[in-house]
Amino acid sequence: MLRTTSRGKPIVYLDTAASAQKPQAVLDAMTRFYETSNANIHRGVYQASEQATLAYDGARETLASFLGGVAPEEIVFVRGTTEAINLVAQSFLRPTLRPDDWVLVTEMEHHANIVPWQLAGARTVPVPVTDGGELDLDAARRLLSEGPRLLAVVHASNTLGTINPIAELAAMARNAGVPVLVDGAQAVGHLAVDLTTLGADFYCFSGHKLFGPTGVGVLWGRRELLEAMPPWQGGGDMIDHVSFERTTFAPVPHKFEAGTPDIAGVIGLDAAVHWLGAQDRTAIAAHEETLWRAGRELLDAVGGVVRLAVPDRNVGILTFTVDGAHPHDVASLLDQDGICVRAGHHCTQPLHRRLGLPATVRASIAPYTALADLEALAAGLRRVRQVFA
Amino acid sequence: MLRTTSRGKPIVYLDTAASAQKPQAVLDAMTRFYETSNANIHRGVYQASEQATLAYDGARETLASFLGGVAPEEIVFVRGTTEAINLVAQSFLRPTLRPDDWVLVTEMEHHANIVPWQLAGARTVPVPVTDGGELDLDAARRLLSEGPRLLAVVHASNTLGTINPIAELAAMARNAGVPVLVDGAQAVGHLAVDLTTLGADFYCFSGHKLFGPTGVGVLWGRRELLEAMPPWQGGGDMIDHVSFERTTFAPVPHKFEAGTPDIAGVIGLDAAVHWLGAQDRTAIAAHEETLWRAGRELLDAVGGVVRLAVPDRNVGILTFTVDGAHPHDVASLLDQDGICVRAGHHCTQPLHRRLGLPATVRASIAPYTALADLEALAAGLRRVRQVFA
Amino acid sequence: MATMDELYQSVIIEHDRSPRNFRRLEAPTHQADGRNPLCGDEVHLELRVDEEGRIAEVGFQGRGCAVSKASASMMTTALGGRTLPEALELADRFQALLTGKREADASLGKLKVFQGLAAYPMRVKCATMPWHALREALRIEL
């Protein structure tokens, strides 16, 4: 994709935070699956089904070790971050929800980490975000002591790029006896995540933001919690015994994977994680940080570009507004130059209300981003300023 | 895949009822998406996102016309049949469920059309299956008059191949004021389905059995019903306005498509439906029926192979047992010859209990099946008989 | 076909800067709120329909991109003096123009500059949003 053109110009892809481009190895793995061992899993004794099953179960092991060496049975394959959170909301929270129960979220959460709790019947109360774009930890500590059922917090903000101090928050939550769900959608592609030490109880992310395919994501949960939760969806592969009177269920993780999963998607995600594992992640992080700092300077030099206040620990997100020009207009005019950025509320309406802005423009940095991409962005913004001059 | 070998022999794929092989056009469409317009949908104003959005929304139109010309807004993309049924169970049934409410299912349902109703809190009561492998319509009529909340019935049985008289059942249900969900997982690949005349209220199927990719499926529902249903999953793209106090939702179908969907999967399914639309479906149906009849004779000639009693209107499924040999052993030994069949309960434990069999062997016929495949099956079964002789 | 830049420069920027009828009415007879949930843009639309059933006054407020603002601004001027059925018909014609289902013709007047937007489907919603609010408003008599 990065070799293609957009609106006749070479593409400048700065929207990885929405969805990442895929290494060839990921596409190849999926095509190879469909061409050589396409079959359903867990049910056939013939070779293709066996290979599909081994590849699928192997992906669980790949993901388990990618996340710091957790147990493979703690990895549940879902469609993405959104489904993972809905699963926890419906299967962990709802069955034991009492009237007036509430979930502690933050002002910087993605809608995916707000609405599922509301749909499960809980109130959501936010930890405030400071003017510097960080979580107010004192407020978090105070709110944790007021008896929320759960702390649901984003590891890295998709709008600000802020990397939240999860270990610290998880320790506070543990003291308060509050379980913690972490939305890792924006974090896993940039940070090494070790769930054996992080302190979270649930962690989730989407494959498509981790250089993998659409349609697949991961929910990790502590085994005791997963085991105690009733199944959410029912169907094939998640049962032990079915009758019209009484049905019993398979052990975790199968209990949570009803029906035919996105087998090819899981195999693609496995390939993406292998690809990432073969990269020098420290070097990538350094590259991204260098570009992020350069990007800030380039934007500041345009004039009339107002960057959001964000902390220095950042996953490489540049979010800004342009004086006198609405974000959508900015993105449309940049699009004329083949530059792909995101404009809107980025599914964080409450954060935008906090910022007093209906919408912002976001450029996000990935391993394949080059300085030239950011220079193109700055040049594009100069043109936007001219149009609106 | 059909050009590959299995256990060193050319593959004989007779497990399309579990998952179909994919035309090249489907793989190409997905690869093309990832290579030329991979981006998230509904949120970007740049060209790649725009193309992805148009392709995704276009798939909704393709599916709507494939199903007889229903409204595109009535098409909800889900992971597969299983998720579709769970959605209806949780969003249509559960919110209005009273104690003692029950769902009328049938003895030939797949677990995916039994367990979700149970998880939603309803009892399941089955329409019996006759010795000939058909639904007992008199019993169905009687049971419908006893006040079930819903009739949930499979269009074509994945174990028997029976094509159920859905129009007739739907008419009975309508008289009794009972809404009808039809599990079309095994039907859409074989029959032309016209939802404007069928009489169903919900219809669902999986892409991977319709020559499409894994990870995608369709729920169709009457607009009035979908509109009246609360959302099931919460997250991005399904909201109108989000706040910590109160959230409002987007119109159908978006209300039911929270988070990033399997964009590539939807595009692959679109390609599969286009591919199917370009075939002569009458000719395919005739080909399948000829093979099915030939298959029956070939199996009967082996000796010691006992076919299940099934009606003549059939989607091309051959299910049998072999005297003195357990289905798993049969399938394993056939696998030695590169023959892929399914052995087990095929996710229809209640039907198997009705048949008095713990497991059966199933061979299923597809457009790409050849007489030689069935001859190979018969020869393989002769060898199985020798091993067990 | 106009490029996006030309579209902006020809008309959109001008209306964005000096929107017509950007105000509340004294005695509206109809009103509605329009929203584009994907971008958070909002428009509040008010109309006054006189005794003869003709649109006498239109005002809008809100925040949005230049496209939606220009579209709302030009809509308010295009509606004056029309009956409600005429207004709805204009809304349909505008929608058809932007979704490429219809060519521009004289009946659209100045609105036809928006035709260039048909090539940018993600932005079409910005331009049609005020018109959706109009349809809504005509249903909600005060």
Place this chain on the structure above:
Amino acid sequence: MATMDELYQSVIIEHDRSPRNFRRLEAPTHQADGRNPLCGDEVHLELRVDEEGRIAEVGFQGRGCAVSKASASMMTTALGGRTLPEALELADRFQALLTGKREADASLGKLKVFQGLAAYPMRVKCATMPWHALREALRIEL
């Protein structure tokens, strides 16, 4: 490496036809049910452990494929006279053999014919199912 056919012909078919200890015990001290939910196979296993803590008798019933039946049959003969820790250790060794984590050695006795099954992971479950039931049974004293 034995092919599936050879495996069946060498031992599985024979035990399938004449399973050893295919019966209920008079006075079991332990029992459990094993099930392979994917294929519906079931085994009911009973043990009698004597005063010295050794397995004196084992019986099984149920229905299943030839592999699970042969495995259960051979398990019942292999367990006689063992202590419970010894039985569990044998279960571990058997599991390791079938998952390719360990080569066959003399300690496995006749059970080592199952090694060929390691190449067929979907069938491994059939062979290990009775052994899982054993682990379960040793937890459930009657």
